[in-house]
Amino acid sequence: MSTVQVHLSPTRELSRNKAI
16 A cells, blocks of 8 residues: 555545535
8 A cells, every 4th residue: 555545545535525
């Protein structure tokens, strides 16, 4: 598991919530 992936996890969830 890379640190970048961990940071992208929360960012992706926030982006998805904003998209809706």
